[in-house]
Amino acid sequence: MNNAKDTTARSTINWMDILWLVFLAALAFLPPVTEIHKQLILVAFGVIQLAEGWLVSRMGRRGPAYIVLLKIALATLLIDHTGEPITINSNYYPIYFLPVLTAAEYFEPLATLLWTALASAAYCSYLYPAMQEYEIPAESYGLLAIRILFFFLAAMVVNRFAVENRRQTRLYQELAETLAETNRRLEQAQAEARRSERLAALGQLSAGLAHEIRNPLGVIKGSAEMLSQKLAESNPLATELAGYISTETNRLSGLVTRFLDFARPLHAELTPQDITTVLDRALTNVATLWKGNPVCVEKKYETNLPPVALDEGLCEQAFVNIVQNAYDAMSAGGGVLRVKVGKTHATGRNGEMADGVEVRIADTGPGIPPDLREQIFNPFVTTKKTGVGLGLSIVSKIIDGHHGSIRIEDGGKGQGTGASFVLFFPASEDAKTVETARMVIS
Numbered sequence: 001m002n003n004a005k006d007t008t009a010r011s012t013i014n015w016m017d018i019l020w021l022v023f024l025a026a027l028a029f030l031p032p033v034t035e036i037h038k039q040l041i042l043v044a045f046g047v048i049q050l051a052e053g054w055l056v057s058r059m060g061r062r063g064p065a066y067i068v069l070l071k072i073a074l075a076t077l078l079i080d081h082t083g084e085p086i087t088i089n090s091n092y093y094p095i096y097f098l099p100v101l102t103a104a105e106y107f108e109p110l111a112t113l114l115w116t117a118l119a120s121a122a123y124c125s126y127l128y129p130a131m132q133e134y135e136i137p138a139e140s141y142g143l144l145a146i147r148i149l150f151f152f153l154a155a156m157v158v159n160r161f162a163v164e165n166r167r168q169t170r171l172y173q174e175l176a177e178t179l180a181e182t183n184r185r186l187e188q189a190q191a192e193a194r195r196s197e198r199l200a201a202l203g204q205l206s207a208g209l210a211h212e213i214r215n216p217l218g219v220i221k222g223s224a225e226m227l228s229q230k231l232a233e234s235n236p237l238a239t240e241l242a243g244y245i246s247t248e249t250n251r252l253s254g255l256v257t258r259f260l261d262f263a264r265p266l267h268a269e270l271t272p273q274d275i276t277t278v279l280d281r282a283l284t285n286v287a288t289l290w291k292g293n294p295v296c297v298e299k300k301y302e303t304n305l306p307p308v309a310l311d312e313g314l315c316e317q318a319f320v321n322i323v324q325n326a327y328d329a330m331s332a333g334g335g336v337l338r339v340k341v342g343k344t345h346a347t348g349r350n351g352e353m354a355d356g357v358e359v360r361i362a363d364t365g366p367g368i369p370p371d372l373r374e375q376i377f378n379p380f381v382t383t384k385k386t387g388v389g390l391g392l393s394i395v396s397k398i399i400d401g402h403h404g405s406i407r408i409e410d411g412g413k414g415q416g417t418g419a420s421f422v423l424f425f426p427a428s429e430d431a432k433t434v435e436t437a438r439m440v441i442s
Contacts, residue, residue, distance in 0.1 A: 259425030282319035329365025
């Protein structure tokens with residue numbers, strides 16, 4: 001009796017409700033007109049019909065059952081006040097069609113049969129008093145049986161339509177969800193294609209500029225070192241200035257190297273490995289570099305993780321970049337770095353669902369503004385005052401080359417309380433590569 005369909009409250013009265021009230025009013029003016037109880041019962045029917053959707057939504061899953069019970073009770077009362085001298089002979093017996101059809105609309109076939117049997121039993125309850133006062137001929141029992149059978153016939157016809165309607169509604173909902181998912185994947189693929197085009201263009205530009213800049217930087221650095229050697233004793237000020245030139249040249253050379261790393265195709269050797277080993281090595285390297293920084297690292301690794309097809313060096317580079325950003329974000333007052341690794345079933349690079357490993361690296365820094373989360377993996381987008389914006393671009397390219405995905409979430413306690421980088425790596429048997437196969441990340 002609990003397998004009722006989902007219902008929604010009706011917020012307005014439509015023209016069918018008005019028509020329903022007109023029919024009830026017509027019954028009120030038909031004999032027996034002087035029976036005030038009949039008019040009151042019909043008014044109650046009208047109120048319940050108008051408020052049915054609201055009542056069902058407020059009463060939850062049991063709402064339809066309460067509505068049907070209430071209509072059976074009102075129908076029984078109406079028969080009692082309109083059947084003279086024999087109650088069961090009341091001309092208003094079709095009023096039982098109302099609870100029967102209501103049950104057929106809300107419930108499945110078996111429950112509808114049970115509700116119809118209950119309504120029929122309520123109607124037949126007046127048979128016993130009639131048998132005590134009158135002798136009932138055999139044809140009257142046949143007429144009563146015909147009435148009861150019509151209750152069941154009407155219930156089954158309406159219920160069949162209602163069940164089919166619910167089935168079609170579910171099919172349309174599933175189709176809508178499928179179309180929405182397909183549209184989401186299409187938009188994701190289009191965004192990836194546009195991003196790849198931008199990266200390709202920026203890569204070519206960066207490579208050209210880096211090569212053109214590197215040669216003059218070599219000349220400047222060599223000249224500064226020669227000046228420093230020549231003027232080491234005779235001119236201390238010139239020696240100091242030459243040292244500044246050499247230092248800044250080294251910094252620019254490092255920047256050019258990052259441009260080349262971004263622009264150059266990265267050759268990856270993908271082999272099935274334990275991803276936690278690579279992650280631990282990256283955490284250790286960054287912790288050594290930031291020794292003395294008050295950052296607490298909390299690790300939570302699931303057991304029996306599937307092997308992941310990855311390039312050890314590139315994957316470590318991606319982890320180091322993300323962890324360094326987290327340390328940098330918490331450099332002011334320290335914080336907590338939470339690293340969690342577990343099995344999952346998620347969407348990979350091509351928008352297909354696959355089993356794999358999810359790595360979640362969350363910090364308690366200031367976080368990343370929501371309006372930058374979609375662009376943070378694009379080149380030259382950064383939240384740092386002195387950053388260039390290439391680190392996360394390289395990370396994204398490495399993850400793409402592993403047929404994985406990367407996204408940013410809040411640190412876990414709402415906006416402005418840290419950033420959480422969520423990386424997905426397909427398990428080696430689901431990756432689009434063969435063990436030890438060589439591929440180029442473009």
